Amino acid sequence: MKLGRAAVFLSFAAAGCAQPAPPPLSIDPRVGVRPDAGVLVDTPLAVSTDGHGFTRVSIQLHNPNRTDLAVNCTADWFDDLGHPVSGLMGAPMRVAVPASGVEFCETVSPSPAARRFRVMVTPVF
C-alpha cells in the first residue's frame, strides 16, 4: 500500500518535472524584465544608428496572458565610458500590451554620445 502511494506520488512528481520550462523573460542582457511584469521580450532587438549617430531601439513585448497588461519601459543611456547620459529619454514610458498580442517599446538615444543602453520593463500597478 505504501509502495503504491509512493509510486503515485513519484508519477505526479515526474509529470511535473516533465513540463517544459517557461521561456526566459529576456535573453538579451540589455533588457531586464521584472518577473511580475507578465510580458516576454522577443529577440533579437531592433537596434540601429542613423547617419547622425542617434541610436534607436525597438523592443517587441509579447503578452501571453488573457488580459491586457500595462508596463513601464525605462531606458538608461550611457556613453562609451559607461557614464550615464541623463535626460528626458530616461523617463518611464507607459506601454499597454494587449492580451495575446504584442506592442513595441521604442526609445532613442538622447544624444549621439549615448550609444549604450539598458531598458527595464516593470509592471504598472
Add this chain to the structure above:
Amino acid sequence: MTVYFPRLFCALAFSPVLAGCASRPQPTQIISARTDQSGYGMGLDSRDFSSAAQATVQKMLTSGALDNPRGGRYIIAISNITNDTMQRIDTDQLIKKIRVQLLNSGKAAITTAISDNGAEDAMTMRVRQLRKSKEFSQRNAAGEHEMAEPDLSLSGKIIQSNNTVDNGQRVDYAFQLTLTDLHSGVAIWEGEEPLSKLGSNGTVAW
C-alpha cells in the same frame, strides 16, 4: 460612581477603535519619477507631460526634420502654445522638457531673444542699450548683427475633450506640435500625441 463606571469603561475601550477607523492623511513623501507608482487622476500631471514630451522628441529626432543641411544646429523660436483644456496649465511643463532635450541632442538650440510674446529673456536687448553708456566698458559689448535669427518655429496646442461613458467619464487629450520653417512658412514636422483617461465621475479633470 459604580453606576457610571461601565459607560466610562466602554468609552475608553472604543475610542481607539474609532480613532483607527478615521482616515489617516497621506504622509508627505518624495516621489521619484523612476519608481512612481502613485495613482492617476483624470487631469494632467507631470508624468503625462514627460511622456508626451519624450514621444515628441523621439519622433522629431528620428524624422530627420532637425537635420540641418547646412550643418550645425537649427535655431528654434517658441511660438504660441495654446492651452485649450479646462485646466490651468503652464505650457512650459511640456515645452521646457522638449527644449532641454533638443538642446542636449545637439540638433537645435532655442532662442530666448524672440518668442510669441516678445523676448523670453529681455536682457539680450537691454544690454544693447548700453552700447553708448560711459558707465560700462565696451570691451564685451554686444555688437550689431550678432543675434542669431531663428530658422524654425515651434507652435502647438493641448486639447481636452470630455465624454460621459457607461459608468464614468472619458477624457481625451491631444498634444499637438508643429515645426515651421520660418523662411518658407511651411510646416516641416507635425506631431500629435494622444492620451486618453477613463475614470469615475467622482474625479474631475479641471
